[in-house]
Amino acid sequence: MKLTCLSQGGGYHFPPCYMLELCGFxxxxxxxxxxxxxxxxxxxxxxxxxxxxxxxxxxxxxxxxVAALHLWDPSLIGAILVSTPAGMLGLPFLARNPKFSGxxxxxxxxxxxxxxxxEELVAMHAEFVQFYGPDERxxxxxxxKWEELEKLPPALREVVMGEDGEELGSWMPLYSASDxxxxxxxxxxxxxxxxxxxxGTIILKAFSSGLEIGSCNWTVNGPRRNITYLSSSIxxxxxxxDFDYHSLQGNDLILFSDLSSLNSMAKKGNDFNxxxxxxxxxxxxxxxxxxxxxxxxxxNEDEILRCLGGIDENLEEIDKISFxxxxxxxxxxxxxxxxxPVGRLGVVLLLLEQLSRLLESSHLKVPIFMISTxxxxxxxxxxxxxxxxxxxxxxxxxxxxxxFGHVELMDEKKLLLFPILNSSNLLMMxxxxxxxxxxxxxxxxxxxVHLLRRWHADPRCxxxxxEGADAEVALLPFKMVAMKVLxxxxxxxxxMQKVRPLLEMLQPKLVLFPEDLRLQCPLKDDSSCSILxxxxxxxxHVPGLRSDFEVCLATDLAFQLKPRKLTERNxxxxxxxxxxxxxxxxxxxxxxxxxLDLSNKQLLxxxxxxxxxxLMALQERGIIGSIHWDKNGTDGVFSIxxxxxxxxxxxxxxTKTVIYCRDKTMAxxxxxxxxxxxxxx
Numbered sequence: 001m002k003l004t005c006l007s008q009g010g011g012y013h014f015p016p017c018y019m020l021e022l023c024g025f026x027x028x029x030x031x032x033x034x035x036x037x038x039x040x041x042x043x044x045x046x047x048x049x050x051x052x053x054x055x056x057x058x059x060x061x062x063x064x065x066v067a068a069l070h071l072w073d074p075s076l077i078g079a080i081l082v083s084t085p086a087g088m089l090g091l092p093f094l095a096r097n098p099k100f101s102g103x104x105x106x107x108x109x110x111x112x113x114x115x116x117x118x119e120e121l122v123a124m125h126a127e128f129v130q131f132y133g134p135d136e137r138x139x140x141x142x143x144x145k146w147e148e149l150e151k152l153p154p155a156l157r158e159v160v161m162g163e164d165g166e167e168l169g170s171w172m173p174l175y176s177a178s179d180x181x182x183x184x185x186x187x188x189x190x191x192x193x194x195x196x197x198x199x200g201t202i203i204l205k206a207f208s209s210g211l212e213i214g215s216c217n218w219t220v221n222g223p224r225r226n227i228t229y230l231s232s233s234i235x236x237x238x239x240x241x242d243f244d245y246h247s248l249q250g251n252d253l254i255l256f257s258d259l260s261s262l263n264s265m266a267k268k269g270n271d272f273n274x275x276x277x278x279x280x281x282x283x284x285x286x287x288x289x290x291x292x293x294x295x296x297x298x299x300n301e302d303e304i305l306r307c308l309g310g311i312d313e314n315l316e317e318i319d320k321i322s323f324x325x326x327x328x329x330x331x332x333x334x335x336x337x338x339x340x341p342v343g344r345l346g347v348v349l350l351l352l353e354q355l356s357r358l359l360e361s362s363h364l365k366v367p368i369f370m371i372s373t374x375x376x377x378x379x380x381x382x383x384x385x386x387x388x389x390x391x392x393x394x395x396x397x398x399x400x401x402x403x404f405g406h407v408e409l410m411d412e413k414k415l416l417l418f419p420i421l422n423s424s425n426l427l428m429m430x431x432x433x434x435x436x437x438x439x440x441x442x443x444x445x446x447x448x449v450h451l452l453r454r455w456h457a458d459p460r461c462x463x464x465x466x467e468g469a470d471a472e473v474a475l476l477p478f479k480m481v482a483m484k485v486l487x488x489x490x491x492x493x494x495x496m497q498k499v500r501p502l503l504e505m506l507q508p509k510l511v512l513f514p515e516d517l518r519l520q521c522p523l524k525d526d527s528s529c530s531i532l533x534x535x536x537x538x539x540x541h542v543p544g545l546r547s548d549f550e551v552c553l554a555t556d557l558a559f560q561l562k563p564r565k566l567t568e569r570n571x572x573x574x575x576x577x578x579x580x581x582x583x584x585x586x587x588x589x590x591x592x593x594x595x596l597d598l599s600n601k602q603l604l605x606x607x608x609x610x611x612x613x614x615l616m617a618l619q620e621r622g623i624i625g626s627i628h629w630d631k632n633g634t635d636g637v638f639s640i641x642x643x644x645x646x647x648x649x650x651x652x653x654x655t656k657t658v659i660y661c662r663d664k665t666m667a668x669x670x671x672x673x674x675x676x677x678x679x680x681x
Contacts, residue, residue, distance in 0.1 A: 030087035054476035067170035085114035092175035095183035109214025210234035210243035232493035260493025336460025353405035617673035
């Protein structure tokens, strides 16, 4: 098995990407886009002076893919596993390549949400095409020429080129709606815990990760390896099904792909910041990089389960949602509006529910607008996938209640959905102050750009942004930002202090961790689990954990066996002839079309040959020799020196017998003599 980390990603919106070589096949794990890099482009509503002053690129945007992925031959990629909707945004680039003929696996919910996100991205990009015109010039755009790149500020140049310039080739013009349609035809959607088989060899199953509706962890089981692909996971969620780690127990190897803790360390624990002047909620918890907080021993399984419980984390996330809503309420009471370009579906659903309760308790009648081409279908879909929702939401289904609060808001006309900003219906119903949910979180695409231009100078208004893009860079085109900016960081994966108890529960033999994790939070090997560390763009050769494998024996072949019991050992052995097949990840031995020769000819021998009996058997066949015993007197070690009719030598030890003979006829006679004095089949 070989593993290559193509990208360590950058949080919720840009998951890590890997190439896994297993059983002779190449599996691509995730195919995301780095949409945070869109901040290097100027939004179309920015004036020329704003774009020039900020140093942003004033052109139709290109999109940043995983740079190292372009170095791999698409024709050799057998399958792609996608665990989150964000992990499939780059799929159309690969799927439209005529060399790619592999399969794409994703859960039903991930595939549906991912398709809506891609279609919305294309719809938002169309505004750039309308403004700049279609880019029909051959070759690279002007902004990618070296003289233009040198004009960029250092921070923006690094986003475009990377530290060593290796990422410049990762930029591509956006795919089209037809590319998305063609891509989705290659996606095989799977249900929760459904078993699918790739090429008769690898068994795949998807289990909930708790990160988002439909997000999953994969088990990848081959004939000699059982692998858990552990993506970003949350133990307890208020909307999605909880992290199902019990279904991951028993696998030999874990690929630890949850790098959210590294992003949290980089932020140094700042959950909220900006110019909002609101104090952030503090939660007493072990520091993310405090190794002393990570226990290395647990008394029993109950203690491990208590450590893995996500109640505290869930309450903390609810507190964050409440804090954000309270800030929004403060702005509304002052006559300002709230702009929320949050890209996480679960966070949007929870914000809608909490805002509804706050508005009702404060007796404020403020409209909530959601302006998005995907909003109507996305919200409707959330009520159609109960298998991927948390238990509390599933119970609402059985009691006849709506699964989420937005259903009631829409029925009461408190939540209004519009596909575009310049809709005549929206203009008729528009009133301020209001709350607006609209894409895109990068602040470069979609209705949020125009609304920011309208409200950025109003100190009564509030902008809620999430981690993923640098807020300072994102707000560069909007000069004199007087509105309050609330930057939020929501839980995106497993915290470091829960890694060790999770491993204690899963009991793997080998864990693959990123090298950065060793540098910032070293974990020690123990007797039950070994750790290997991987680096970006460095192929890691993973040693095998099994020297043997199980084979299922066909019934008709089993009845043909005529076993003989070994006298030296408590076992039996039999001779058979069959065909070895591989089906659904398991080896199967079936009867051969040719009949087995069950003559007395022995093909396998065992036991120790008595030297005196062997010498007599040789003499019966006209072979003359003498026995030479081991000088040290070791039992079972001797040699027979043969002098007639040809010179030959037989050397026997406790583990092997070697016959030295030049004449083939004489060698056959010696073998025949051995067969007469040894047990065999």
